[in-house]
Amino acid sequence: MTDKLSVPVTGLLTGGASVTPVMADRVVAAFLTNYRRTWRASIFSSVLAPLLGLVALGMSLGKVVDAGPGAHAFGTVDGRPVTYLVFLAPALLANTAMQTALGESMYPVMQAMKWQRQYHAAIASPLSALDIYLGHVTFVTLRILMNSTVFFGVMALFGAVHAAGPAGIGPLLALPAAVLTGVAFCAPTIGWAITQERDTGFSLVFRFVMIPLFLFSGTFFPVSQLPAVIQPLAYATPLWHGVDLCRGLALGTATAGSVAGHVAYLSALVAAGVWYGRRTYRRRLNP
Amino acid sequence: MAQITSPELPPAVETALIKAAGLRKVFPPTRRGGDAFTAVDGIDFEVRRGEVFGFLGPNGAGKSSTMRMIGCVSPVSAGELTILGMDPRVDSSRIKARLGVVPQEDSLDLELRVRENLLIYGRYFGLKRAEIAARTAELLDFVQLADRAESTVEPLSGGMKRRLTIARSLINSPEILILDEPTTGLDPQARHVVWDRLFRLKQAGTTLVLTTHYMDEAEQLCDRLVVMDHGRIAAEGSPRDLIERYSTREVLEIRFAPGSGEQEAAVAKAEGLVHSGERGSIERIEELPDRILLYGADGEAALAAVHGSGITPLASLVRRSSLEDVFLHLTGRTLVD
Numbered sequence: 001m002t003d004k005l006s007v008p009v010t011g012l013l014t015g016g017a018s019v020t021p022v023m024a025d026r027v028v029a030a031f032l033t034n035y036r037r038t039w040r041a042s043i044f045s046s047v048l049a050p051l052l053g054l055v056a057l058g059m060s061l062g063k064v065v066d067a068g069p070g071a072h073a074f075g076t077v078d079g080r081p082v083t084y085l086v087f088l089a090p091a092l093l094a095n096t097a098m099q100t101a102l103g104e105s106m107y108p109v110m111q112a113m114k115w116q117r118q119y120h121a122a123i124a125s126p127l128s129a130l131d132i133y134l135g136h137v138t139f140v141t142l143r144i145l146m147n148s149t150v151f152f153g154v155m156a157l158f159g160a161v162h163a164a165g166p167a168g169i170g171p172l173l174a175l176p177a178a179v180l181t182g183v184a185f186c187a188p189t190i191g192w193a194i195t196q197e198r199d200t201g202f203s204l205v206f207r208f209v210m211i212p213l214f215l216f217s218g219t220f221f222p223v224s225q226l227p228a229v230i231q232p233l234a235y236a237t238p239l240w241h242g243v244d245l246c247r248g249l250a251l252g253t254a255t256a257g258s259v260a261g262h263v264a265y266l267s268a269l270v271a272a273g274v275w276y277g278r279r280t281y282r283r284r285l286n287p
Numbered sequence: 288m289a290q291i292t293s294p295e296l297p298p299a300v301e302t303a304l305i306k307a308a309g310l311r312k313v314f315p316p317t318r319r320g321g322d323a324f325t326a327v328d329g330i331d332f333e334v335r336r337g338e339v340f341g342f343l344g345p346n347g348a349g350k351s352s353t354m355r356m357i358g359c360v361s362p363v364s365a366g367e368l369t370i371l372g373m374d375p376r377v378d379s380s381r382i383k384a385r386l387g388v389v390p391q392e393d394s395l396d397l398e399l400r401v402r403e404n405l406l407i408y409g410r411y412f413g414l415k416r417a418e419i420a421a422r423t424a425e426l427l428d429f430v431q432l433a434d435r436a437e438s439t440v441e442p443l444s445g446g447m448k449r450r451l452t453i454a455r456s457l458i459n460s461p462e463i464l465i466l467d468e469p470t471t472g473l474d475p476q477a478r479h480v481v482w483d484r485l486f487r488l489k490q491a492g493t494t495l496v497l498t499t500h501y502m503d504e505a506e507q508l509c510d511r512l513v514v515m516d517h518g519r520i521a522a523e524g525s526p527r528d529l530i531e532r533y534s535t536r537e538v539l540e541i542r543f544a545p546g547s548g549e550q551e552a553a554v555a556k557a558e559g560l561v562h563s564g565e566r567g568s569i570e571r572i573e574e575l576p577d578r579i580l581l582y583g584a585d586g587e588a589a590l591a592a593v594h595g596s597g598i599t600p601l602a603s604l605v606r607r608s609s610l611e612d613v614f615l616h617l618t619g620r621t622l623v624d
Contacts, residue, residue, distance in 0.1 A: 023413070030396075030407040037398055117394035121455075123360050124388040125411035126380040287314070287361055 023127055027135020028142070030118070035139075042143075047150050050096040054151075054158065057220070058085035058092075073222065077251055089160035090174050090250035091219040093151050094242040097182030100147045102210055104140040105186045106202040109193035112136075113284065123285045133281040136190055137183070137274070144182035148175055161250060174250040177262075181242025184266040187273025191280045213239040241265045304463055304494050305334040305357060309366035312352045312518075326352035328518035329366060334463075334496055339489050341505045341512035342498040343610075345618050349518040350498040351391065354467050357496065359383050371462065384412060387461030391468045393448050395455070397441040401432060404440060405455055412459040419458065426454040430484060446477025453484060464488060466497040470504060482507055502611040514617050521617040526610050533616050534608040535570050537586035541593065541600035542578045553598045554579060560592050567592025573615070582608070 035042075062084035065071065074087040112119040122132050152175045155161050161171050193202070216226065217239035223231055234240055245262035248254025312327035327349040334340040342350040355361035356368060359379035368375055370382045396404050402423055409419035427433045430450035440448065449469065456464060469485070470478040485508060489495055499505055505512055506526045514522045514529070522529055543549040557579065560569050567590075569583035583589045586605030593600070 023411075026410050026413065029410050033403055033407055034396060034399060116397055117390075117392060118396055119394075120390060120392075121394040121408065122411055124358055124383065124386075124390065125408065125459075126384045126413070127411055128380065285360070287355075 022131060022134060024131045024134035024138055026127060027122060027132055028138045030122070031135070031139035032142075035143075047147055050092055050099070050147075050151055051154055054085075054089060054092055054154065054160075058088045058158070058160070062088065073225075075251075075253065077253065082251060085158065086160050086251065087247070088220065089155045089158065090246040091243040093148060093155065093174060093178045093250075094181045094239065094246045095214055095219055096151045097144050097148050097178040098185050098213065098239055098242065099210065100144045101140060101182040101186035102189060102205065104143050105189035106193045106205065107199065109136065109190055110196065110199050110202075113194055119285060129281040129285040130278050132285065133190065133277045134274075137187055137277070140186040140190065141179065141183050144186070145179050148178040148182070152178070155250075170252050170254075171250045174246045177245045177249055178242065180263065180266050180270070181238070181246070184238050184242070184269040184273070187270045188276055189273075191273055191277025194277075194284050195280050213237055218243045238266065238269055302335055303333045303369075304336050304371060305332075305496065306369045307332050307353075307367065310353070310356065310363065310368055311365040312349070312356060312361065313364040325518055327356070327364075330513075330515070330518075330520045332513055332520065332523070334494060336494055337489070337492055338510040339485075339495040339497065339508050341509035342496075342515055343500065343502075343505055343512055343614060344498075344515035344521075345500065348515040348618070350515055351467055353515070354465055354496070354498055358386060358388050358465055384459065385462050387456035387459065387464040389449075389452050389456045389464070389466040389469050391471065393452055395440050395448060395451060398439065400437050400439055401427065401443075401451055402436045404451065405458055408455045409458045414459065422458055422460075426457055429457075429487075430454040431480070444477070446473050446480065449473060449477065449481060450484070453481070457488075461493070463494045463496060466495065468498055468500070470499070470501065478504075502609055502614055506610050514614060516618040522613070529613045530608050530610060533613040535582040536584050536608060537582075537589075538606055538608050538612060539569075539581040539583065539586040539589045539593070540578050540604040540606070541581070541590075541598070542602045544601055545577065550574070550579060553600070556596050556598050557581060557593065559596060560589065563592070565592070567595075580612070582612070 065084040072081050074082040074084065076082060119132055123129060127135075152161070161174075189205075196202070216230070216234055217223070217237050218234065219239075223234040223240060226234055241262045245254070245259065245266070248258055248262075308331050309329045310327060310331070311325070311329050314324045314326060316323055330349075330353065332340075342353060344350050352361065356363050356375070357370060359370070359375040359382050363375060371385055373382050375382055396407065399407070405423045405426065406416070406419055409422065414422070423436070424433070427436055430453055432447060432450055432454065435443065435447065440451065443451070453466075453469070466485070470481050473481065482504070485495060485497075489508075495508070497504075497508065509526060511523070511525055512529070513520045522533065524532065541553065543553060554572060554574055557569075557572055560567060560581070561571060562568060567583070567585065567588035569581045569589050569592075571582050573580040573582070581589050581593070590603055590605060593603075
């Protein structure tokens with residue numbers, strides 16, 4: 001095998017069975033071949049929508065906020081108050097990652113499992129259920145990276161990256177932080193999506209998980225503005241950790257402790273997701 | 288006598304490519320307190336190199352579960368299963384690398400082109416692009432889809448999709464091709480094209496394992512087959528063997544006007560012809576909802592005897608016994624959902 005990504009893994013992932021190389025890259029290649037045909041359609045939802053949010057809320061609403069009594073609610077960097085645009089942009093970056101992750105982790109799984117059954121074709125080849133799971137997660141990670149990179153680039157054009165942080169690579173780390181946030185959503189969601197017999201649960205996730213997270217996880221205002229009873233709930237959500245991490249890095253206000261805490265939380269979610277996805281994929285594809 | 292080892296003599300493992308002994312598949316209960324479901328209940332069989340081996344049976348007989356275990360997709364619950372000399376519990380990936388699978392339901396990438404479907408599948412097997420391109424040209428030629436290489440899969444007909452699935456299953460030049468109901472849902476022309484291609488594969492030395500509930504398909508293609516029912520093997524042999532063993536040479540079918548009560552009366556009268564020892568003697572009678580089947584060596588003589596005993600059917604048909612008669616005899620006539 002000459003595949004670059006083929007690496008041997010230990011019994012930890014294969015569940016104690018014989019050590020086999022991970023061939024997830026072959027699944028990624030299949031998804032990319034498919035994506036080459038559909039990428040145009042995905043541009044609006046994944047890139048344009050968050051950009052419009054940045055323009056509408058960051059620029060327009062931001063002008064009103066910055067001129068009003070709330071102007072100093074977003075902290076200071078280098079002694080100057082942080083503008084609303086600069087406060088909002090890194091949070092929208094984390095949201096872009098989350099929305100891309102959720103969008104690519106539910107219907108496409110059902111499509112491959114039930115509607116077009118590509119997973120069944122894949123499991124008949126030398127690939128294992130774990131290869132297929134990791135392949136899907138890797139492909140979604142690439143999609144998160146793509147969308148976050150575009151968004152990050154536009155943030156820079158708006159002056160929301162350079163203007164904020166101190167010189168150095170700090171602000172640039174907001175990009176991998178966003179990707180980590182996205183993976184923390186996609187790893188468990190993909191594992192859950194394959195257990196679903198119908199797609200009804202997916203719209204519930206968008207309505208009752210994604211939208212509330214979008215609104216209440218510190219994207220548009222500091223969580224400290226929420227009623228005290230709800231605050232702990234907001235601090236517990238993965239999106240708040242992603243938002244706070246991205247914002248802290250972009251503004252240069254992050255401390256080593258806060259970065260470590262957020263990264264540990266999000267990484268634990270990824271690890272739990274992989275553990276769960278490995279089980280659900282095997283149960284469904286090797287019945 | 289001195290033992291001579293001939294270089295042409297294949298090693299023992301080569302004669303039986305697939306070997307199952309006491310093979311079982313039990314699905315755990317789907318909900319708490321439910322019952323476990325035994326899909327395959329201890330079966331033994333051997334598939335030899337170069338033959339076409341069939342699994343026949345009604346829906347729910349355990350054919351597909353058996354095929355999924357052979358395909359190393361579904362874990363074996365109990366018993367022994369050896370494929371290409373390897374144990375699927377240990378070497379599933381290595382076994383799968385040498386198998387081709389044509390599933391019951393299509394699993395193609397509908398939005399992609401025909402050629403891209405083969406490319407993706409070849410990549411699953413770790414084949415190099417150049418190798419896949421060469422194989423693709425060859426295989427699309429073989430399944431008569433060469434002029435469709437750049438078409439999107441979605442609008443293709445059912446027969447074309449099936450042929451593409453067969454081409455895809457051959458991308459890794461498999462030693463064993465597993466086909467789960469390969470012609471279900473195809474029109475007669477499309478079925479004959481598929482049969483012709485499968486026959487060519489057999490001629491070229493590929494071992495085929497297939498399930499079907501089309502008796503004509505089994506008679507056309509299979510060298511040997513097993514009839515499965517309720518997770519067990521009810522009979523095993525070549526189509527001709529099975530017909531000889533479980534049926535008579537000819538069958539007389541007689542029909543009556545539905546709802547007239549004539550059929551019941553005719554069955555009673557026909558009982559007298561069973562083992563009558565005279566010309567037109569029959570072996571046994573099967574009553575179907577719409578007709579009576581009389582099994583005997585000479586169908587025309589049986590028809591004369593039927594007329595002689597005062598039965599006047601609305602229509603009659605004398606035919607050779609087929610695998611379908613064996614199948615119905617062994618698996619019963621109750622409708623299986």
